[in-house]
Amino acid sequence: MSLIQVSQMKKSFGSLDVLKNINFEVERSQVVAVIGPSGSGKSTMLRSLVHLEQIDGGSICVEGDYLAKDGVYANHQTLKRITSKMGMVFQHFNLFPHFTVKENLELAPKYVKRASAGEIRHKSADLLEKVGLSDKANEYPSRLSGGQKQRVAIARALMMSPAILLFDEPTSALDPELTGEVLQVIKQLAEENMTMVVVTHEMGFAREVADQVLFMDDGEVVEAGPPQQLFTNPQHKRTQAFLNTIL
Ligand code: ADP
Ligand code: MG
Numbered sequence: 001m002s003l004i005q006v007s008q009m010k011k012s013f014g015s016l017d018v019l020k021n022i023n024f025e026v027e028r029s030q031v032v033a034v035i036g037p038s039g040s041g042k043s044t045m046l047r048s049l050v051h052l053e054q055i056d057g058g059s060i061c062v063e064g065d066y067l068a069k070d071g072v073y074a075n076h077q078t079l080k081r082i083t084s085k086m087g088m089v090f091q092h093f094n095l096f097p098h099f100t101v102k103e104n105l106e107l108a109p110k111y112v113k114r115a116s117a118g119e120i121r122h123k124s125a126d127l128l129e130k131v132g133l134s135d136k137a138n139e140y141p142s143r144l145s146g147g148q149k150q151r152v153a154i155a156r157a158l159m160m161s162p163a164i165l166l167f168d169e170p171t172s173a174l175d176p177e178l179t180g181e182v183l184q185v186i187k188q189l190a191e192e193n194m195t196m197v198v199v200t201h202e203m204g205f206a207r208e209v210a211d212q213v214l215f216m217d218d219g220e221v222v223e224a225g226p227p228q229q230l231f232t233n234p235q236h237k238r239t240q241a242f243l244n245t246i247l
Contacts, residue, residue, distance in 0.1 A: 001064055003028045003164055003195050004049065008058035010071075011044055018044045020219040022058070026164065026212075029193040033206035033227070036216035037242060042199045045216070046166050049197070050086050051079055062086070063163065084112075087157030091169040093149040095141040095156070101128065102137040105156045112160075120159075127155040131185050147178030154185055165189070167198040203247060207231055215239045 002025040011019040018041045026032050034042050047053040049060060049067075057071040066074055067082045074082070095104050105124040109115055115123070128134050131151040141149055150170055157165055167186065171179040183205050189196065190209050200206055206213055206227060213230045215223045215238075223236045231247075234240045 002026060002061075003030075003063060004197075005061040006049070006058070007061075009045070009048065009055050009060065010057035011041075011048060011053060011055045018219050019048065019055070022219075022221055024214055024221055024224060026195060026197060028195055030195060030211045031190045031209050032197045032212045032214060033210035034197060034199045034214045034216060035201070035203070035206060035242075036214075036222075040216040041219045042216050043168050046088070046168050046197065046199055049166060050088050051083050052088075084160060085163040087160060087162035087165045089150070089153050089157050089165065089167045089170050091172050093141070093146075093153045093173075095149055095152060097141055100138050100140055101133065101144070101152050104141070104152060105159050108156075109159050123159060124155075127158050128152075130158075130188075131155045132181075145178060146174045147181045150174065150182045151185055154182075154189075164195040164197065167196065167200070169199050169201065171200070171202060201246070203231070203243075215242065217242065 004026040007023050009019055009022040022045060036042055044053055048055050051067060055068055055071065059069045060067040062082045062085060065078065065082050067079060073079065099107065102124055105127065106120050109120045128137055131154055133148060133151055136144060136148060144152065171182050174182065179202065183202060186198065187209055210227050212224060213227050214221050215230065217238045223230060223234060223239045230239065231243065234243060
């Protein structure tokens with residue numbers, strides 16, 4: 001069974017059809033890179049998966065559980081259960097500025113009380129070590145570089161032990177010299193078999209790390225395939241045109 005299965009997903013903002021008929025699957029332990037021009041619907045697609053946007057039609061199924069089926073959403077409890085399996089990392093980090101790094105990590109787990117205070121402390125210490133920021137535990141986000149903030153955001157998303165991590169252009173807000181440290185963390189998670197969907201403009205990264213690449217244009221997944229195929233032998237004219245503009 002796929003970890004995520006999306007079929008015939010549709011979403012409009014007023015008269016603007018932003019997602020037209022989206023179909024794809026994410027297998028367990030896969031890294032799926034999503035590429036495509038600005039405005040093609042990548043963020044809306046990702047936000048819909050975690051119910052930050054409401055879709056108008058189609059189905060989203062996570063580990064056999066329907067978030068929405070044929071446009072009809074599951075009940076509140078089921079929605080919570082499903083969305084709690086997914087962690088999201090945003091372009092602009094979205095850290096809480098008035099909490100320290102450690103507090104940013106511990107806030108949500110303490111709120112849902114699925115673990116003891118001691119377990120939560122251990123986990124946040126472990127994850128800060130994993131992203132190389134143990135020494136920043138008591139700093140406020142404003143004292144960190146963009147790359148450090150994004151690594152905190154990744155550690156925070158991992159605190160809830162998600163089955164899948166979703167990234168929306170995690171390096172787009174960073175100075176070029178800081179993208180490497182964030183991509184390195186994502187690459188490490190890939191090596192540990194974390195299932196991830198990464199919207200990115202980093203084609204080198206997509207090529208190296210992704211198992212599957214989705215090319216989106218104008219609200220559709222125009223082409224999908226393994227990176228070697230999609231980057232070197234794109235089948236669709238729109239994919240070729242997009243790759244020509246950026247490579
Ligand atoms: P991408 O992430 O690929 O740049 P988005 O999903 O952000 O694309 O946007 C797709 C389209 O939907 C764009 O035309 C954008 O202007 C529009 N859009 C996104 N969010 C909203 C919103 N909340 N209200 C109205 N239009 C929106
Ligand atoms: Mg976007």
